[in-house]
Amino acid sequence: MHLLLLALLIACFGWLISWGFIKLLFFPHRSIRVAGREWQSLFSKKAGQISINQILPPLTQGDSFQKLLPFIDAKLDEFFKERLVQKMPVISMFIGDKTITQLKEVFLEELAQIFPSLLSEFTQSTANAFLLNIETKWSKELETYLLKATQKIRIMAFCLGFIWGLLLQFIISAV
Numbered sequence: 001m002h003l004l005l006l007a008l009l010i011a012c013f014g015w016l017i018s019w020g021f022i023k024l025l026f027f028p029h030r031s032i033r034v035a036g037r038e039w040q041s042l043f044s045k046k047a048g049q050i051s052i053n054q055i056l057p058p059l060t061q062g063d064s065f066q067k068l069l070p071f072i073d074a075k076l077d078e079f080f081k082e083r084l085v086q087k088m089p090v091i092s093m094f095i096g097d098k099t100i101t102q103l104k105e106v107f108l109e110e111l112a113q114i115f116p117s118l119l120s121e122f123t124q125s126t127a128n129a130f131l132l133n134i135e136t137k138w139s140k141e142l143e144t145y146l147l148k149a150t151q152k153i154r155i156m157a158f159c160l161g162f163i164w165g166l167l168l169q170f171i172i173s174a175v
Contacts, residue, residue, distance in 0.1 A: 004174075008163030014161025018154045022146050072111065076104045 025042050033039070080100045085092040097101075 006169045007162045009159045010165030010168065011160075011162035015154050016156035016162075018150065018157040019147075022143065022150055025143070025146075069108070072108065073104065076107055080104070 077100070077137060080095065084095075
């Protein structure tokens, strides 16, 4: 029995180290104050440092608006020819194809000017909500997943600790 005690202690220690490492990544799930200092998990700390530019390519650069022009043009056309006429039938008497074309040009020019800031604001607010969701909801689920995924590693750590403990016990008893 005395022979197995050291081996079991070292085996449990090996298992606890591998289990504790995963727990340390995700504990606490929400920031807590300890002795006047804020403590948060490594996962939450790193998730809070993720920039939207790391997740999404810079959408406001280049010709991203130009790629959307056919879609926007079709939607504006549909709006002026169908929905506006349905909502305000009196206007349909005063608006012709030439006026619709001029209105679309004005709208497209304005959209081209506000598109970068609009998209930037939208992606930033979406990213903030996404990162908050990661920190609060997905942190617990990811921890559970990683604990299940590393179960074999923890069992191996236990077995290696047990073998190491037996080896140590034999060395100690031999001296």
